[in-house]
Amino acid sequence: MKLYREAFKILAREQVVLLDGAMGTLLQDKGLSLSPPDELNLSDPKAVQAIHKAYVSAGANIILTNTLGATKLRLASYRLGSRADEINRAGVALAREVAGEKVWVAGDIGPLGEFLEPLGTLMFDDAYLEFYRQAKSLIAEGVDLIVIETMSDLREAKAAVMASRSVFNGPILAFMTFGESGRTITGTPPEVSAVTLVAAGADVVGANCSIGAQKMVPIIRSFADNVGVPICAKPNAGLPKIVKGETLFKQTPPQFASWIPKLVNAGASIVGGCCGTTPDHIRAAAEVVKDLNPKPRKNHRGTFASRTSLIIVDAPVIVGERINPAGKSLFAEQLAKRDFGLVIDEAKAQVNAGADLIDINVGDGENADSIMAKAVCEVQNATSVPVSIDSSRPEVLEAGLKAIVGKPLLNSCPVSSRAMTEILPLARRWGSAVVGLALGSKGIPDALGQLELIEKFIDRALKEGIAIDDIYIDPVMTSGIEDVSRAFEVLRAIKRNFNVRTIAGISNISYGLPDRSDLNVAALLYAVGIGLDLVIVNPLDAQIQKAINSLSIFSQSKRRIGAQVEKVLEKGEDSKGELYWAILEGQCEKARTIVQDLKTSMKPLEIQSKFIIPALEKVNQLFEQKEYYLPQVLKASEVAQLVLKTIELDSNEELGRIVFASVAGDVHDIGKNIVIAVLRSHGFTVYDLGKNVSTSRIVSNAKKYKADIVALSALMTTTMLEMRKVAKALEENKIESKLLIGGAAVTKVYAKEIGAEYARDAVVAVDVVKHLICDKN
Amino acid sequence: MWKRLRACPERMSTGHVQEFNDVCEYTRGLLRPRFSFGRYKIIKSDGGILELKGGYCFRSNDLVKLTSESFAVAVIATTVGDEVNDLVQKYYEQGRLFAMAVADAVSSVAVEELICYVYSIIPKANEITTRRVSPGYGDFELSSQDLMLRLSKGYDLGISLTENYMLIPRKSITAIVGLNEALS
Numbered sequence: 001m002k003l004y005r006e007a008f009k010i011l012a013r014e015q016v017v018l019l020d021g022a023m024g025t026l027l028q029d030k031g032l033s034l035s036p037p038d039e040l041n042l043s044d045p046k047a048v049q050a051i052h053k054a055y056v057s058a059g060a061n062i063i064l065t066n067t068l069g070a071t072k073l074r075l076a077s078y079r080l081g082s083r084a085d086e087i088n089r090a091g092v093a094l095a096r097e098v099a100g101e102k103v104w105v106a107g108d109i110g111p112l113g114e115f116l117e118p119l120g121t122l123m124f125d126d127a128y129l130e131f132y133r134q135a136k137s138l139i140a141e142g143v144d145l146i147v148i149e150t151m152s153d154l155r156e157a158k159a160a161v162m163a164s165r166s167v168f169n170g171p172i173l174a175f176m177t178f179g180e181s182g183r184t185i186t187g188t189p190p191e192v193s194a195v196t197l198v199a200a201g202a203d204v205v206g207a208n209c210s211i212g213a214q215k216m217v218p219i220i221r222s223f224a225d226n227v228g229v230p231i232c233a234k235p236n237a238g239l240p241k242i243v244k245g246e247t248l249f250k251q252t253p254p255q256f257a258s259w260i261p262k263l264v265n266a267g268a269s270i271v272g273g274c275c276g277t278t279p280d281h282i283r284a285a286a287e288v289v290k291d292l293n294p295k296p297r298k299n300h301r302g303t304f305a306s307r308t309s310l311i312i313v314d315a316p317v318i319v320g321e322r323i324n325p326a327g328k329s330l331f332a333e334q335l336a337k338r339d340f341g342l343v344i345d346e347a348k349a350q351v352n353a354g355a356d357l358i359d360i361n362v363g364d365g366e367n368a369d370s371i372m373a374k375a376v377c378e379v380q381n382a383t384s385v386p387v388s389i390d391s392s393r394p395e396v397l398e399a400g401l402k403a404i405v406g407k408p409l410l411n412s413c414p415v416s417s418r419a420m421t422e423i424l425p426l427a428r429r430w431g432s433a434v435v436g437l438a439l440g441s442k443g444i445p446d447a448l449g450q451l452e453l454i455e456k457f458i459d460r461a462l463k464e465g466i467a468i469d470d471i472y473i474d475p476v477m478t479s480g481i482e483d484v485s486r487a488f489e490v491l492r493a494i495k496r497n498f499n500v501r502t503i504a505g506i507s508n509i510s511y512g513l514p515d516r517s518d519l520n521v522a523a524l525l526y527a528v529g530i531g532l533d534l535v536i537v538n539p540l541d542a543q544i545q546k547a548i549n550s551l552s553i554f555s556q557s558k559r560r561i562g563a564q565v566e567k568v569l570e571k572g573e574d575s576k577g578e579l580y581w582a583i584l585e586g587q588c589e590k591a592r593t594i595v596q597d598l599k600t601s602m603k604p605l606e607i608q609s610k611f612i613i614p615a616l617e618k619v620n621q622l623f624e625q626k627e628y629y630l631p632q633v634l635k636a637s638e639v640a641q642l643v644l645k646t647i648e649l650d651s652n653e654e655l656g657r658i659v660f661a662s663v664a665g666d667v668h669d670i671g672k673n674i675v676i677a678v679l680r681s682h683g684f685t686v687y688d689l690g691k692n693v694s695t696s697r698i699v700s701n702a703k704k705y706k707a708d709i710v711a712l713s714a715l716m717t718t719t720m721l722e723m724r725k726v727a728k729a730l731e732e733n734k735i736e737s738k739l740l741i742g743g744a745a746v747t748k749v750y751a752k753e754i755g756a757e758y759a760r761d762a763v764v765a766v767d768v769v770k771h772l773i774c775d776k777n
Numbered sequence: 778m779w780k781r782l783r784a785c786p787e788r789m790s791t792g793h794v795q796e797f798n799d800v801c802e803y804t805r806g807l808l809r810p811r812f813s814f815g816r817y818k819i820i821k822s823d824g825g826i827l828e829l830k831g832g833y834c835f836r837s838n839d840l841v842k843l844t845s846e847s848f849a850v851a852v853i854a855t856t857v858g859d860e861v862n863d864l865v866q867k868y869y870e871q872g873r874l875f876a877m878a879v880a881d882a883v884s885s886v887a888v889e890e891l892i893c894y895v896y897s898i899i900p901k902a903n904e905i906t907t908r909r910v911s912p913g914y915g916d917f918e919l920s921s922q923d924l925m926l927r928l929s930k931g932y933d934l935g936i937s938l939t940e941n942y943m944l945i946p947r948k949s950i951t952a953i954v955g956l957n958e959a960l961s
């Protein structure tokens with residue numbers, strides 16, 4: 001019987017649905033060759049089917065086909081690309097045979113094993129085609145649902161959902177995999193993944209693999225707080241442990257099942273198991289699940305997302321309007337030459353001034369579609385806020401949509417049948433919110449006429465499959481007293497009569513009038529007062545900025561008030577100054593100029609304590625919060641080192657002496673060099689002895705330099721053993737330096753064993769070194 | 778590449794992305810990819826010993842397990858040369874830390890991609906490969922590197938060993954894969 005999307009969603013709201021558990025790890029336990037596991041659908045169908053059977057008898061409501069890696073691209077690395085269709089179809093047939101009437105079969109789709117550009121080299125269209133092919137094979141053989149899982153790149157996940165949706169009307173479940181930080185390895189948090197994938201066409205979203213159930217609970221909560229669709233939790237059997245080179249999952253079936261109620265309580269209504277789970281885990285889960293009911297949930301709010309951040313329309317959202325060549329000849333010229341310098345500058349400036357969304361309009365000139373795609377990429381690279389794609393041409397809108405990571409706003413669609421036929425399907429297909437422009441083919445009618453158009457637009461958008469939360473109406477602001485009154489009247493009527501949100505270009509009302517800024521502020525405050533949700537303005541206008549900040553207090557926007565507080569704390573009273581920001585942003589040249597000026601009026605130590613140390617501490621904090629990654633830490637360290645060199649600290653002002661080496665036998669030094677660089681940028685004096693350094697040389701240098709700390713690095717388990725020898729030699733030679741160790745193979749336990757301190761990365765090393773030197777003194 | 782650096786370009790400024798691209802391109806120009814491999818029939822694969830034709834033996838339970846269904850193995854050596862390592866060192870000495878990390882990541886990715894390529898061209902028709910393993914993993918000891926380099930003719934590529942069995946140039950990899958008959 002055909003499984004309908006809505007019916008499945010209703011079912012998953014009323015009862016907890018149970019997926020099966022791991023396939024790959026079970027096949028591996030049976031000693032089968034996993035190169036690749038999907039190929040066993042042809043070469044050892046009985047083994048695959050036996051696992052399906054075990055999950056059916058354990059009580060799973062849905063079993064997943066053994067096709068996680070069966071895209072043509074992935075199979076091609078095993079020279080099996082030409083058999084992809086056959087492998088996928090066989091996978092479905094095997095599951096179908098044992099599923100019977102009561103169990104559904106889900107076609108399983110996994111990542112391609114390559115990142116999409118700009119993270120990797122794979123083009124969006126190529127990824128889409130891969131997923132499209134696989135989905136077609138799975139559907140041809142008759143799957144009831146499609147499960148997309150283990151995704152770590154949001155753009156890839158979106159491609160998989162879109163490609164599957166283009167050929168499948170049944171339920172699509174899309175899961176991403178999150179690390180212990182609560183984000184995917186590419187920095188996407190659960191709430192962003194949730195809104196983006198639902199907008200792209202997923203009926204269920206959730207998390208699978210990577211971490212155990214315990215760490216998955218807050219992730220599921222975050223999913224459930226931000227979307228209304230059912231949520232799935234598919235954890236591993238605990239955290240994986242590497243024992244003698246093998247990955248082991250140690251959670252027993254009762255332990256695994258004990259977490260299911262917590263996951264359901266957090267918002268999951270579909271649960272299952274990932275790596276390390278077995279039919280016994282699913283049987284134990286089935287026992288628990290039968291007594292559970294999904295938590296009632298409702299979510300009705302507007303959202304936008306970039307790859308890393310989510311904007312919820314719970315207070316006026318500011319849309320920066322400045323990326324628009326209209327009336328700006330230099331801007332237009334640069335765009336025509338594909339020079340995106342101004343686009344980048346405007347995007348950054350607007351975000352710094354408080355814009356929540358950046359509107360991108362590149363005009364309608366020649367090659368506007370490819371210019372739009374590039375502009376979208378540049379803005380996404382330069383900022384982390386979502387974007388609004390602004391054009392009247394469908395092909396330009398689509399080019400922009402294709403380049404987007406996350407969930408954008410499509411601005412806009414007039415209420416004419418041609419525009420709606422062309423633009424609304426784009427919004428639905430690409431998972432975008434859309435603006436209905438309340439004007440028809442004959443221009444802007446009167447208020448009553450506009451309301452008729454609005455009703456028509458909403459009906460059409462809903463029929464197209466766009467969610468009510470993703471529909472925004474623009475009452476069309478123009479200058480002239482009568483026009484402004486009409487727009488405000490319509491705005492009020494929309495809020496009274498329709499369950500949608502609104503957007504308007506405020507600056508339009510003052511076009512051609514004197515004192516534009518004053519008029520814009522008055523219009524902004526008035527419009528927000530009567531219910532305007534998305535405000536298109538110039539956020540760089542100082543008066544507008546003040547009005548927005550004041551409004552945030554009345555509207556109680558946590559987002560904006562939070563940002564204000566942060567700004568006051570960080571930039572207020574200019575206590576940290578430009579050098580702080582230059583280090584934080586890794587700007588060498590800027591820092592060089594500033595420090596030359598500062599040197600004339602401040603002592604080196606003052607510069608260090610007032611600017612360098614606070615900036616580096618902020619960098620460390622951002623690294624811990626996963627806001628910054630290694631490259632930003634290194635750029636900041638680079639600038640800090642340059643500044644330290646320029647200010648020439650006295651040697652008696654040094655914070656501590658560290659002798660650093662890669663131990664004997666180890667020729668790897670990149671990790672060591674990174675730690676040294678970060679320590680030096682914090683003002684520590686580090687003597688770098690290099691790599692493959694003998695124990696005797698380390699000891700003699702510790703003595704020679706009167707080292708506070710001896711720091712050792714080792715990459716391999718074999719060379720790590722040298723660290724014990726160094727520890728012993730330091731003790732024998734009565735050297736009082738503290739010992740700090742780190743490197744890929746080194747663990748905290750090993751450090752404790754040899755009486756050393758341990759740091760897992762450069763940022764932690766700074767903290768440990770500070771503590772050790774403080775203790776010593 | 779960004780993944781290798783555990784970073785997102787979205788979080789970087791345009792200037793830094795530009796520097797990233799420039800260093801990537803420059804490092805790529807210094808790569809000197811070379812590879813060689815040899816195929817050897819398995820005489821015996823049990824009791825913790827993998828014995829190959831010619832009397833060569835590896836002692837490793839993991840290797841025996843890996844090749845339990847194999848009729849032969851291929852022993853591979855790859856390197857991208859020493860120039861990239863010099864560049865990484867030069868950036869470090871200049872205090873260009875970001876460039877240092879990028880150049881190191883480019884050369885690591887390059888040598889890994891190279892071995893993936895070699896891995897893909899090894900199997901003949903009707904052969905499939907097992908996964909590949911390298912000395913230092915599980916009970917496959919680093920001391921096997923000398924035999925790995927001899928069997929793969931890695932020494933001819935200019936790869937050498939330190940006394941602790943580290944490969945020089947540093948961005949070099951040796952690996953062994955089992956060759957199984959493909960099921961019809």
